[in-house]
Amino acid sequence: MHTKLVILDRDGTINRASEEFVTSPEEWHPLPGALEAISRLNHAGFHVVLATNQSGLGRGLFDMAALNAVHAFMLKSLAALGGRIDAIFYCPHAADEGCNCRKPAPGLLHQIEERYGIALKGVPYVGDRLRDMQAAQAAGCAPHWVLSGRHARGDVNSLPAGFPPDTQVHADLAAFVDHFLGNAATPQHGMAPTVSP
Incomplete structure (x- = not known):
């Protein structure tokens, strides 16, 4: 059975x-x-x-109880709109711990592959x-960049240096979903970066 899957970052x-x-x-x-987009x-x-x-x-800035409380609130807010998130994979490590799960390493995405028993290509x-x-590219995922985070910079019509060349660009998660559901029946691979308004 083919699992229809979309993987999201959280903050931003x-x-x-x-x-x-x-x-x-x-x-x-x-x-x-954003929550309405997930529900869609x-x-x-x-x-x-x-x-x-x-x-x-x-x-040590917060503990598991705090993280669980944030996620419980997020899931409750999403459920009120008829949506759900099936699983949350997170890297708990600081940047200097040398783990393989902190993005840009693809470890979290490999965990998802194992959990669902599918290739993420x-x-x-x-x-x-x-x-x-970078994590998406390393795991074979299709990279979709949203400009809703506080680190978004530059012209939305072009990719900054260092981004995978097949990255598609969207204003935010809702714009991604508009684009993705519009193209879900006929996936397009190897396309140049596209920009959602």
């Missing part, structure tokens, strides 16, 4: 990215249209999973940072 893709870290439900604020993916038959770096754990991975796109 689903919710506003904080200058520090999102450490409590009170600090978690969904981006406009679900209703189109797609499973949605998260792959997110959470180095604040490794740095062509599966969309949506994120707001270069390291998301």
Whole structure:
């Protein structure tokens, strides 16, 4: 059975990215249209999973109880709109710990492959940072860059240096879903970067 899967980053893709870290439900604020976009993916038959770096754990800035509370709030907010996230894969390590799961390493995506028993070739991975796109490329995913994160810079009509050449560009998660569901019946591979308004 073929699993219809979409993989998302969290901070800057689903919710506003904080200058520090999102450490409590009170600090978690969904981006406009993001939760509705996930619900639309679900209703189109797609499973949605998260792959997110959470180095604040490794740095001692928050604990597992705080992370679980944030995710419980996120899932409750999403359920109120008829959506769901099937699983959350996260890297708890600080940048200097040398793990293989902190993006841009593809370890989180390999964990998803193992959990679902599928190859991720062509599966969309949506994120707001270069390291998301690099992880996507390393795991064989289709990289989709959203400009809703606080690190987005430059002209939305062109890719910055270092991005995988097949990266597609979208204003935000809702724009990605508009594009993706519009093309889901006829996937296009090897296309030049496209920009969603």
